Amino acid sequence: MKRIYLDHAATTPVDPAVVETMLPFFTEYFGNPSSVYTEGRGVKKSIEAARLQIAKAINADPREIYFTGSGSEADNWAIKGIAMKNQAKGKHIITSTIEHHAVLHTCEYLEKQGFEVTYLPVDEDGLISLDDLRNAIRKDTILVTIMFANNEIGTVEPIKEIGEIVKEKGIIFHTDAVQALGNIPVDVKDLNVDLLSISAHKIYGPKGIGALFIRKGVPIDNLIHGGAQERKKRAGTENTAEIVAFGKAAEMATEHLAENAAHMKKLRDLLIKGVMDNIPQVRLNGHPEKRLPGNANFCFDYIEGESILLSLDIIGIAGSSGSACTSGSLDPSHVLLAIGLPAGVAHGSLRLTIGKHTTAEDINYVVDNLIQIIERLRKMSPINADCPIDDAVFDKAAHHHH
Amino acid sequence: MEYTDVVMENFTCPKHVGEIEDANGVGQVGSPACGDIMKIFLKINGDGVIEDASFKTFGCGAAVASSSMATDMIIGKTIEEAGKFKNSDVVDALGGLPAEKIHCSVLAAEAIQAAIEDYHKNKA
Ligand SMILES: Cc1ncc(COP(=O)(O)O)c(C=O)c1O
Ligand code: FES
Numbered sequence: 001m002k003r004i005y006l007d008h009a010a011t012t013p014v015d016p017a018v019v020e021t022m023l024p025f026f027t028e029y030f031g032n033p034s035s036v037y038t039e040g041r042g043v044k045k046s047i048e049a050a051r052l053q054i055a056k057a058i059n060a061d062p063r064e065i066y067f068t069g070s071g072s073e074a075d076n077w078a079i080k081g082i083a084m085k086n087q088a089k090g091k092h093i094i095t096s097t098i099e100h101h102a103v104l105h106t107c108e109y110l111e112k113q114g115f116e117v118t119y120l121p122v123d124e125d126g127l128i129s130l131d132d133l134r135n136a137i138r139k140d141t142i143l144v145t146i147m148f149a150n151n152e153i154g155t156v157e158p159i160k161e162i163g164e165i166v167k168e169k170g171i172i173f174h175t176d177a178v179q180a181l182g183n184i185p186v187d188v189k190d191l192n193v194d195l196l197s198i199s200a201h202k203i204y205g206p207k208g209i210g211a212l213f214i215r216k217g218v219p220i221d222n223l224i225h226g227g228a229q230e231r232k233k234r235a236g237t238e239n240t241a242e243i244v245a246f247g248k249a250a251e252m253a254t255e256h257l258a259e260n261a262a263h264m265k266k267l268r269d270l271l272i273k274g275v276m277d278n279i280p281q282v283r284l285n286g287h288p289e290k291r292l293p294g295n296a297n298f299c300f301d302y303i304e305g306e307s308i309l310l311s312l313d314i315i316g317i318a319g320s321s322g323s324a325c326t327s328g329s330l331d332p333s334h335v336l337l338a339i340g341l342p343a344g345v346a347h348g349s350l351r352l353t354i355g356k357h358t359t360a361e362d363i364n365y366v367v368d369n370l371i372q373i374i375e376r377l378r379k380m381s382p383i384n385a386d387c388p389i390d391d392a393v394f395d396k397a398a399h400h401h402h
Numbered sequence: 403m404e405y406t407d408v409v410m411e412n413f414t415c416p417k418h419v420g421e422i423e424d425a426n427g428v429g430q431v432g433s434p435a436c437g438d439i440m441k442i443f444l445k446i447n448g449d450g451v452i453e454d455a456s457f458k459t460f461g462c463g464a465a466v467a468s469s470s471m472a473t474d475m476i477i478g479k480t481i482e483e484a485g486k487f488k489n490s491d492v493v494d495a496l497g498g499l500p501a502e503k504i505h506c507s508v509l510a511a512e513a514i515q516a517a518i519e520d521y522h523k524n525k526a
Contacts (some may be wrong), residue, residue: 029442304438306462310405324436325462328502332437343437347460380419380466382430382441382458389439389460 001316004362006357008202008294009151009179010320016205021248022206025241026250033238034229043240050247054211057250060178060198061189066212066230067243071178071199072102073223074212077234078174078195079106081220082143083115086172090140096120096128096157097338097401099147104254104334107145120146125287126155126339133165143172148180148196152322152335152351153286154295156184163192172218178202178210182253183261183292194218198250200242204356205249209242260356264294267354267363268355271296274367279374281385285339285349294354299341303348303377311373317366322349344389406497409467416470417475418456425456426524429516435505438465442473442513446521450481457513464503465510468492472510481518487511 005013025046031039033047048062056064068074083093095107097119107117114267118136120128128146136146146165149156160176166173174195180186182203194215201207214220214233226235253260270350272284281301300308312319320326322333324347336346352366383389405413427444438461445454455477457469472492478482489511493499499507 302460302462306467307413307466310410310463314410314414323462325438325465326507330436330502347437380416380458381460383437383460 001080004358004366006352006354006358006362006366007318007320008177008358009154009292009351009353011201011207012204012355014201014206015249015250015252016289018205018245018248022241022245025244029240033240034227035089043238046244047238048238050244053247053251054198057181057186057254058198058213059189060213061216063231064213064216065394066214066234066382067238067246068210068212069236069239070208070295071176071197071202071210072100074197074199074210075100075102075174075176076106077212077223078197078214078220079103079143079145080110081223082172082174082195082218083110083113084221085219086142087115089136091115092118092138092141093134094120094133094141094144094146096117096122096146098122098126098150098152098155098335099145100151100176100178103147114170122155122338124340125290126150126153126285126335127287127290128157128162130158130161130165132152133162137165137169137171141169143174145176148175148177148186149184149292150335151179152333153297153339154179154292154353155287156180156290159191159193167192179292181250182257183264183294184386185223185257188215195220200246200249203249203253205246206242209239209246211246223298256356257369261293263356264354264358268294268296269356270360271352271354271363272369274363275370278367278371282374283345285336285341292353294358295351296353297349297351299336299345300348300350300374300378301345302381302389305347307350307377308348308350308373311377312366312369315369317369319350319352321351323347342389403445404500405463405467406432406499408465408495409499412467412496413463416466418470418473419453419458419513420456421458422454422456424445426512427464427517427519427521428518429513429518431512431516433461433505433509436462438462438506438509439472440465440469440513442469442517444476444514444517446481449488452476452479452481455514462503462506464499464506467496467508468499468510468521471495471515472507476514481521484514485518487514495502496505 033044285297305323332346425443455473459505
């Protein structure tokens, strides 16, 4: 059966051109980039070429790009590295309630180490308020970390405006741009950011390679200690093949940004319209306009997300959900709760994220089938408009965890 | 997480979905773990035998499959027999459930007990 992959926010297939670029680095160009002989020097050059490709993709200087083992590592490094280095100045950090766990759990860890963290709330569309940010800034605030674009609901935060406010106060500003790269323009000079995390596997590159942009002069401690790689800032023999792959993927993403984004946006709007026009009792999560071009996130009343995912999977469609039942921890998505959805509504969430290879036929197939799936699951559900959900059950469930 | 073929069959083509108009025992329970809801309808005859059973479920694949399997298993049983019905009976019949999905089968067992209780209450 033909598969329709609509989970590009989770990961993307590696582009064949990227695969081609990386393969010789497993065999022919296997040398250790730290070695002084020919095999080493050649590989070192390729890494530096990839660094330049990444730098160009975000309008940075190549000396400001540091490769990491993932987007999560870049987030960890940015936050822990700034906190450790600057704790004499203060121990207060500002973030938002809808960050990726790589940021949230790092902040929670720092709280245990004696740091104080303010988690800015978001409105029903998932946007933070600049006034809230201004009010949260204190004399001892050392870091503000707010994501560029949310991985679940696709909302794009006002990073440039946040950057202006934070810069004026002389505070360090980090943004997790893992979902932004390849989808919307990312320009570190324009955005006033000091640190920015990216990851290759969201832009048709391989998994397990990321990068952290660190503006020149920003005081930061190391996270990974050891050898002198990455100009003594991140130890570990370089993941050469994936670094060159990431470089290639970033170059392609930048080159085709406008056309890819336009393509995804067209299909996203087709999907949103198809669902909203044909399925009753549905809501679109995330900001209606300020959202990633490939992201659609819905909540269908009275039904549960894992049931939707399984039903879609059977007919060849891959999507994801923020339902408690799909989370492993049995907690509903913190992002859906943060935009004010009751746990029972978050239960019926479905995220479909479009990629550069998605077609209009794919979308039409999904909409047609989704109409039937939702209808079937609703017929099976004990709750409906006349028999609404007993919120007490969900309160009890929430209580059970916290 | 991996569902068995039996779970997937019971999820895709669940048996006994819907309401029984003249049910004389109805039980609804919510899961304290994830918040899901299951409702079981029983039609019990004068001899105390479950003639028919059906369900409505707001929950995951395992919850739907557990409801389908559980209702199928108790049809034809006396209420005494059904009263001893445990969630492990459903899990076994489904060929197992992932560890984090065991609570979904508990929901089915509890909904059945709630429906039997309701039947006793209605009779009294
Ligand atoms: C917003 C965001 N930040 C961080 C990450 C983590 O990136 P990685 O999977 O490379 O660790 C992801 C993706 O999973 C993400 O969507
Ligand atoms: S019913 Fe929620 S996890 Fe199964």
